[in-house]
Amino acid sequence: MKNILIRLQLLASMFLLLLASCSDEMEYVQGELPEGSEVFFAKDVKQSYTLEKGDAASFKLSVYRVNTEEKEVVTINQTEFSEGADAIFDIPESVEFRSGASEAEFRVRYSKIEEGKSYSVKLTLGEGTPYANSSIVLKLSYPKKTVYNWQVVSENACLVENMLVFHGFQNLMIIDMTVEKAEGHNIYRFRSPYDNEYFAALLGPGYKSFFPENYDYPYIVLDGETYKEDGWFIPSVELGFKLVANSSPERDDNFKTFGSAAVNLSNNGQQIPSDSDEFPLGTYNRQKKMFDFGVVYEQIAGTGGGYQVFGSGAFVLYLDQSLMTLDYDRDFTWEERPELTSLYKSTIFQGSTSQEIESAKEDPTLFRFPSLYTQGVNIVFYCDTEKGYVSIPKGQFTGLTTNFGNKVFLEATPGVSKYDKEEETLTLGYTFYLADAQGNKTAELISSVETILWGHATEIDQLVPGAKIEAYLGKWNAYGTNLSTNSMDTATVEITKHPSRDVVILSNASKIEIEGYSDEFIANYDKRTGFISINPQDLSSLDAGDGTMYYPTLTFMNSTTGTFTMDKNESLVGGFTKSGKLKFVNSASNSGTYDGFAYVAQTSEGYLILGDQTSARICGLNWDKHEEIATSNYVVPSLEKASIYGIPFNFKKAVRERQNPFLNIVPKPMSSSNVNKNCTLNSCGLTRNCKLEESN
Numbered sequence: 001m002k003n004i005l006i007r008l009q010l011l012a013s014m015f016l017l018l019l020a021s022c023s024d025e026m027e028y029v030q031g032e033l034p035e036g037s038e039v040f041f042a043k044d045v046k047q048s049y050t051l052e053k054g055d056a057a058s059f060k061l062s063v064y065r066v067n068t069e070e071k072e073v074v075t076i077n078q079t080e081f082s083e084g085a086d087a088i089f090d091i092p093e094s095v096e097f098r099s100g101a102s103e104a105e106f107r108v109r110y111s112k113i114e115e116g117k118s119y120s121v122k123l124t125l126g127e128g129t130p131y132a133n134s135s136i137v138l139k140l141s142y143p144k145k146t147v148y149n150w151q152v153v154s155e156n157a158c159l160v161e162n163m164l165v166f167h168g169f170q171n172l173m174i175i176d177m178t179v180e181k182a183e184g185h186n187i188y189r190f191r192s193p194y195d196n197e198y199f200a201a202l203l204g205p206g207y208k209s210f211f212p213e214n215y216d217y218p219y220i221v222l223d224g225e226t227y228k229e230d231g232w233f234i235p236s237v238e239l240g241f242k243l244v245a246n247s248s249p250e251r252d253d254n255f256k257t258f259g260s261a262a263v264n265l266s267n268n269g270q271q272i273p274s275d276s277d278e279f280p281l282g283t284y285n286r287q288k289k290m291f292d293f294g295v296v297y298e299q300i301a302g303t304g305g306g307y308q309v310f311g312s313g314a315f316v317l318y319l320d321q322s323l324m325t326l327d328y329d330r331d332f333t334w335e336e337r338p339e340l341t342s343l344y345k346s347t348i349f350q351g352s353t354s355q356e357i358e359s360a361k362e363d364p365t366l367f368r369f370p371s372l373y374t375q376g377v378n379i380v381f382y383c384d385t386e387k388g389y390v391s392i393p394k395g396q397f398t399g400l401t402t403n404f405g406n407k408v409f410l411e412a413t414p415g416v417s418k419y420d421k422e423e424e425t426l427t428l429g430y431t432f433y434l435a436d437a438q439g440n441k442t443a444e445l446i447s448s449v450e451t452i453l454w455g456h457a458t459e460i461d462q463l464v465p466g467a468k469i470e471a472y473l474g475k476w477n478a479y480g481t482n483l484s485t486n487s488m489d490t491a492t493v494e495i496t497k498h499p500s501r502d503v504v505i506l507s508n509a510s511k512i513e514i515e516g517y518s519d520e521f522i523a524n525y526d527k528r529t530g531f532i533s534i535n536p537q538d539l540s541s542l543d544a545g546d547g548t549m550y551y552p553t554l555t556f557m558n559s560t561t562g563t564f565t566m567d568k569n570e571s572l573v574g575g576f577t578k579s580g581k582l583k584f585v586n587s588a589s590n591s592g593t594y595d596g597f598a599y600v601a602q603t604s605e606g607y608l609i610l611g612d613q614t615s616a617r618i619c620g621l622n623w624d625k626h627e628e629i630a631t632s633n634y635v636v637p638s639l640e641k642a643s644i645y646g647i648p649f650n651f652k653k654a655v656r657e658r659q660n661p662f663l664n665i666v667p668k669p670m671s672s673s674n675v676n677k678n679c680t681l682n683s684c685g686l687t688r689n690c691k692l693e694e695s696n
Helices: 002-020 196-203 680-684
Strands: 039-041 048-050 057-065 072-079 094-097 103-110 117-125 135-142 150-161 172-182 187-191 219-223 241-244 256-260 283-285 290-292 296-301 306-310 316-318 334-336 342-346 351-355 358-360 363-370 378-384 389-391 396-401 407-412 418-420 425-435 441-453 474-482 487-497 503-507 521-526 531-534 553-558 563-565 572-576 582-586 596-603 606-610 617-625 646-648 692-694
Touching: 039 117, 057 072, 094 103, 150 187, 241 256, 378 396, 389 418, 389 425, 487 617
Parallel strands: 048 135, 241 296
Antiparallel strands: 039 057, 057 103, 072 094, 072 117, 117 135, 150 172, 150 316, 172 187, 172 692, 187 219, 256 296, 283 290, 290 316, 296 306, 334 358, 342 351, 342 441, 358 363, 363 378, 378 389, 396 407, 407 425, 418 425, 425 441, 474 487, 474 617, 487 503, 503 521, 521 531, 531 572, 553 563, 553 596, 572 582, 582 617, 596 606, 596 617, 606 646
C-alpha cells in the first residue's frame, strides 16, 4: 500500500512540474511523505454498541498497517472521555503487530454500565496515517428498558409449531395457551410451551425432569413496533435448551434457540434487513386473530448443525381456537359484482329468482351468493369460467334444520357441477346431508341440480337482440324426448313467415306424420327486440282413425319438476345466442319455469301427449340450424311409454310453493364411535392446561 501512495505522489509531482514549466511565477515545493507504519482502523469499523445487559463484557477491535516488514508495538491513546467513561472502559495502552502481519487485534473491556446512560471515549493510534482512519470514538449505551403493563388477551390460544420437526413431529398444535399484550403497545408475548410436559410427551418419560422444578420459562415475544413498517419481529430467545444435530435436545440457558431470521441472522456476511422479501417478518390477520411468524430460524448445535430456517406458515399463533376453522364469509374480502347478477333456477323450490353474486378479492375463482333456502346464509363455490372447472366446498351450513333440530349441510354431488362457456350457464349439483359434531356425514337427505345463467339477471339476457325476422326462417334441429323409446330424438322444424303479419309459423315440432294433419303453431315477432315469442295455444284437431278426436293444446312442460301449464299468459321467448343457436327462454313474467313443450290433449281419462306410431315427444328449447352437426345438453326425463296416439304422463299443473324440504326428514342416529382420532397425544398424561394434538 505504501508503494501505491509513493507512486501517486510521484505522479502528482510530475504534473506540478509540467504546470510550473508554463509559468515563471510558480515555485514547486515537494510534499513530505508519511513516516512510520501508517496504522489505521478499517473504514467500516463498528463504533457504537447498544447493550442488552449491563453485565461486564468485552469486544474486539482490529487495526491495520501499511508497513508490515517488522514486528511493532503501536500505542493506543485514550482521550475525550465522557462523564464516568474512564471508570467504565478498560482499554490496553498498546497493540502488537507480528513481523510481516498487516492486522492486529486488541480487546476493549467494560463494566459497571448503568441502565439508561451512554458513554464514549476517543482512541487514537500511534504511527497513524493521514490517508486513513487512525482515530475513532467508541460509544456504549445501555437503554433504559420500558416497563410494560401486560394484560391477558387470550387464554385459549393455539400455537401450530415445528420445533422438533427433525425428530418426526410436524405441525403440532399446542392449545389453551395464555397470551399477553403490552398495554398501549403493539407487543404480544407468551410463555415458552417447550417445557417438561412437551418434551416428555414427544421424546419419552426421560424428559419429565428436563427443566428444574419451578423453572422460569422465558417468553417468546411478537414485536409489532420496532419494525412496524415491515412486520412482526421475534427477538432471538434463549428457550433453555439447544437442539443438537443427530442427537437429543440438551439443556442450555445461554443458547439462542429461536427467533426471526431477519435482523437476528446474517446472509453472506450481511445482516438480513427487516424489509427482506426473502426472509419476511411475521404478519397478523385481524379477521382470524392469527399471527404468522414469517420466516424464522432454530439454531442447531453440534457437528452438521447451524441455522434451520422455516418458511412462513411453519409457526402460527391463533388467539382464538374457534377461528382456526376456515370461514369463507370471515376469512375473505368480498366484493360486489353487479355485472354477474344471474338468474338462479332451483329444482327444490320451483321457479327462479335473480341472484347477486360476489367474488373474493384474494381468489378470483371464489364466489358466493345468498342462499335461496334461508336468510343470512351464503353459498360458496369455486368457478373457473375459462377452464369450466367448478368446485363446491363441503360442510357448508344451509341455514336449514329438520323438524328434529338437526342442521342441514351441503356438498357437491359428484360429476354434476360444471360451467358451460358457450351457453354461459353454471350448473351446481348439491347433496344435502346431516353431520355429527365432528362433521362426519350421518345421513344424506336429497340432491338437487341448480342452474345459474352466469351474468344474466333474466333468461332473456342470454339472447342477442336485434335479429331480423328473416333470420328465423328455414329448418332447425329441435332436440327433444321420444316418449315411445324414452330417448333423445331430433325433429326438423321448419319456420316460415306469415304472408301479411309479423308472425312466423313453426311446423313438425311434434313429428306427427299423418296425412292431411298439420301440427303448425305460431310465434309472434317483436320488431323492437328482434325476438319471437310462443304462448300455449290451441292446435288443429287430430283424428285418431278410430273415431276418436283429439283437440290438442301446445303445452309448456318442466321435465325436472314434473309440472306443465296451458295458461295462455305464459310465454317462451326465442332468440339467438352469441354462438348463433336458436334458444327459447322463460319470460320474466311467467309464473312457472319450463324446459320444453308438447302437444297435449285432455280426455276423460286425463291428459295425453300426442304422437304417431313412432313418436310422441316433448320438444326441447335449444335448436341448431338443420345443416349443422347437432350437439345438445338436453336432459332426458324419465317418462313411461304408453299408447300410440296418446301417451299419459304423471306431470301435474304447476303451482309455486316454497317450504323447507327437510322438515319431515328423520335423521339417522349418530354413531358413538365417531371420535376425533387425531388427539393421539392426550394419552401422555399432561397435567397442565397445554394439551397437544396432532394437526390435520
